[in-house]
Amino acid sequence: MQKRGYFITSEGPEGAGKTTVMNLLGDKLKEEGYDVVMTREPGGIMISEKIRNIILDNEHIMMESRTEALLYAAARRQHLVEKVQPAIDAGKIVICDRFIDSSLAYQGFARGIGVQEILAINKFAIGDTMPDKTILFDIEPSVGLARINAHKNREKNRLDVESLMFHEKVREGYLSLADQYPERIEVIDASCSVETVLEEVYKVIKSQLEIIR
Secondary structure: OOOOOEEEEEEOOOOOOHHHHHHHHHHHHHHOOOOEEEEEOOOOOHHHHHHHHHHHOOOOOOOOHHHHHHHHHHHHHHHHHHHHHHHHHOOOEEEEEOOHHHHHHHHHHHOOOOHHHHHHHHHHHHOOOOOOEEEEEEOOHHHHHHHHHHOOOOOOOOOOOOOHHHHHHHHHHHHHHHHHOOOOEEEEEOOOOHHHHHHHHHHHHHHHHHHHO
8 A cells, every 4th residue: 555645734924934944844854865856835736836936926916805814725726636636646755835824924914804714715725635734934023034135046026015014913823823733734933043943943854754754
C-alpha cells in the first residue's frame, strides 16, 4: 500500500522570514533522503500564478475584500487539485508557503469579513484537505515591515503597503487560530536569527515525520 505523504504549511505576517527558513528546511530534508515538493500560495502552478499577479498587483488597490477572498480561494482550489493533492497521494512531503490560515487571518480577521465566512468559502475550495502541521512564524508587525523595507530585492506587493494597524490585526488573527488549533499550529518566534528559527522548525517537523514513519 502506498504510504500517504505529509502536508506542511508555513504562515505568518509579512517579513517574518518564513519563505527563507522553509526553503532551507526543504533542502535539509531532501539531503536526508525525503521526497519533498516545495510550493507556494497563491501560485505554485500556471493558473494560480496568474491569479496571484492579479491579487498582489499594486495597481489593484481598489479590489474589494470579498473579491480578494474569492480569488485566493480559486487559486487555492486549482493549486490543490493540480499539485498538492497528487503529491500527497504519491507519498511525498509537501511544504507550502501559505494555505487556508492566510485567508482566515488576512481576509477573515484583518479585513473584517469574518473567519467563519472565509472558512466556508475555503471549505468549498479544499474540501477536507487540511495541513498535517502548520508552522506559524510569529513576529511583531513593525519588525517584519522594517525587514521588508531593508530588503531591496524583495517583492513588494499590495499587502506590504497596508497600514501597521492592518498587519497588527493579521498577527492577532494568526495567534487566535493558533489558540484554536494548538495540535496543528506550532508557533515559532521569528524574531531570532535564521539559524535559530530553522533549528526550531526542523525539530518540530522531524518529530512529526518520525511519528508517521
